[in-house]
Amino acid sequence: MSARTQTETLPTPRRAASRSMRAEETLSKALGYSAIVFTVLIIGIPVFWLITGALKTNREIFSPNPQWLPSQVMFDNFTKAWEGAPFGRYYINSFITTILGAACEITMGITTAYALVFVRFPKRDWVFVLLLVALMVPEEVVIVPNYLTIANWHLVNTYAGIVLPGASIAFGTFLLRQYFRSLPPELIDAARVDGAGHMRTMLSIIVPIAAPAVATAGLLSVVAKWNDYLWPLIVTSTADMRTLPIGISWLLDQEGNTEWGVVMAATLFVVVPVVLVFLYAQRFLVSGIAAGAVKG
Amino acid sequence: MQNTARHPANSIRRLIKRDWREWLVFLAFAGPNVALFAIFTYTPLINNLLLSFSDWNMISADKNFVGLQNYVDIINDSQMGKVLLNTVLFTSSSVLLVLLLGLGGGLLLNQKLRGRNAARSILFTPNILSGAAIAIVWIYIFDPRFGLIYTVLKPLGIDSPKWLTDPNWALPAIVIVYVWKYLGYATVIYIAGLQAIPGDLYEAARVDGASAWMRFRHVTLPGLSPVMFFLILTSILSSFQSFDIINVMTKGGPVNATNTLIYRLYELGFINFAIGRAGVIGMVLFVMMFAVTLLQLRYLDRQVSYA
CATH class of the missing domain: 1.10.3720.10 (MetI-like)
Structure with missing residues (x-):
């Protein structure tokens, strides 16, 4: 009713429409910018609390009137954290298990996806279904039997024991398979006619073309291995084999509630390397994940 | 060369030989991945089912079938x-x-x-940060005496809930952290x-x-x-x-x-x-x-x- 009277008072309906559209656009822009501000606050404030916590003295942290900013910037908590637990060792363990695990995953992801798309094999689809089944079995469900297997092989508390059960890859294989399938088959035919074997076709033609998908799958592997928690928690038994996430949760059990500054500093040890990788490579990760979801 | 290739038996033999090679390539490429899944996913799933019918305690040598x-x-x-x-x-x-x-x-x-x-x-x-690290930061944020939420609520004269030690607030606290991460x-x-x-x-x-x-x-x-x-x-x-x-x-x-x-x-x-x-x-x-x-x-x- 009111909309109609408004239209009548305005010179032409078209101008009315464009005016209401403009108002709508301004409103939605305003909401958009408030969403950006809200996002920055909701993610930023906890991160701010983490960083300032690592810089505060105990007296500042345990004051009944907590301040937002430390009175002076000091790095004692970082040195205390580094000395309080073998963080150098945790870093080495995390780097080794992450690189080994991600290398296994990405290698097998590429070769399996290549085989599923380009190599003839009877009942090839059954292999695909087998991988689908693997995707349905979460790590947690098979964790007790896997611990027993690793114990039988005398690999508890070793790098091989940490890496092996998670070395195979299903999700990344699908991601790559999907990408490989979208490539023009003429490419491969041409290479095969030229006499290139599968290994050469894969390494010098398919992998370079599929570099964005390989980067996405690789990053997903690296991040997952670096952050892995349950399995390394169970399969490591001494401090010198713990990875960073396990190391900081041990530090928390020892010092939590008494040394928040030290614990926050240690948390930064774990978080900063991944954030640096993400800053550098986020366009691969974000767009790759999005593409995977939208294509299905 | 051309003559022999045109001979049906020969070309079939060649096809079979090529296929056989392709199958080997397939096994070499996809085999390790599937084998690892067999060891660490399919077999343990069945073992888990078998264990669920036993009374084993991980330490003792006894493992008896106890049905359901x-x-x-x-x-x-x-x-x-x-x-x-x-x-x-x-x-x-x-x-x-x-x-x-x-x-x-x-x-x-x-x-x-x-x-x-x-x-x-x-x-x-x-989303890319370690869940353990995030959880630790949030314990400090939720701390009812020194935490971030306490610091925000204090000037407003509101007491912070005792998030992680109060059975009514602990699950909402976990949900908040999960939502923040994902x-x-x-x-x-x-x-x-x-x-x-x-x-x-x-x-x-x-x-x-x-x-x-x-x-x-x-x-x-x-x-x-x-x-x-x-x-x-x-x-x-x-x-x-x-x-x-x-x-x-x-x-x-x-x-x-x-x-x-x-x-x-x-x-x-x-x-x-x-x-x-x-x-x-x-x-x-x-x-x-x-x-x-x-x-x-x-x-x-x-x-x-x-x-």
Whole structure:
């Protein structure tokens, strides 16, 4: 009713429409910018609390009137954290298990996806279904039997024991398979006619073309291995084999509630390397994940 | 050369030989991956089922077949109802919040705005951080005497809830942390979904005089439905598996207020060494996840056949 009277008072309906559209656009822009501000606050404030916590003295942290900013910037908590637990060792363990695990995953992801798309094999689809089944079995469900297997092989508390059960890859294989399938088959035919074997076709033609998908799958592997928690928690038994996430949760059990500054500093040890990788490579990760979801 | 090649028996032999080579390549390429799955996924799944019928405690040499005893024990376990309720409450509230807030964020950020990509990346960042590290930071944030929330509420004269030690607040606290970690993932997926909706649909709707709400209702929502379906299922799966946050923040407590299926599995298996009963929980979890994944696969099939 009111909309109609408004239209009548305005010179032409078209101008009315464009005016209401403009108002709508301004409103939605305003909401958009408030969403950006809200996002920055909701993610930023906890991160701010983490960083300032690592810089505060105990007296500042345990004051009944907590301040937002430390009175002076000091790095004692970082040195205390580094000395309080073998963080150098945790870093080495995390780097080794992450690189080994991600290398296994990405290698097998590429070769399996290549085989599923380009190599003839009877009942090839059954292999695909087998991988689908693997995707349905979460790590947690098979964790007790896997611990027993690793114990039988005398690999508890070793790098091989940490890496092996998670070395195979299903999700990344699908991601790559999907990408490989979208490539023009003429490419491969041409290479095969030229006499290139599968290994050469894969390494010098398919992998370079599929570099964005390989980067996405690789990053997903690296991040997952670096952050892995349950399995390394169970399969490591001494401090010198713990990875960073396990190391900081041990530090928390020892010092939590008494040394928040030290614990926050240690948390930064774990978080900063991944954030640096993400800053550098986020366009691969974000767009790759999005593409995977939208294509299905 | 040409003559022999044209001979039918020879060409078949050559074909067979080539096929045989191809099969070897296939085995070399896909074999290791499948073999590792056989060792660390398929076999353990069956072993887990077998263990669920035994009374083994991981240490003793005795391992007796006890039939369905562990299943009966789990059904009669007074904690089990609480654990299932917690799992349902945690999953439904965290999935709902991630989906709705993510949709809001996706819709608002999917415009030409300065700093939009930066905001998207910032929102996504918690998703790549270690769950254990995030959980530790949030324990400090929730601390009712020195934490961030206390600091924010104090000038307003409001007492901070005793989040992690109060059975009524512990589960909401875990949900908050979970949503904080996974919201950015949903937003990124929604934005991608929104960008895949053809712009001329909106133009056509505009020309027909459709209001913003009608465009949302009849263009955006149907266009987003496959992405939403994907998000619902992946969020359910990841919330079922959310172990690190719970183990670090509450260890299932206080008084089982945050004890979910995945935590109970760990508790029974690696704290109580009740391998059989842990096996039962593992099977329950597997059946639930299997059902959700089957739904997802049916959706993938539909996507493929319509593509």
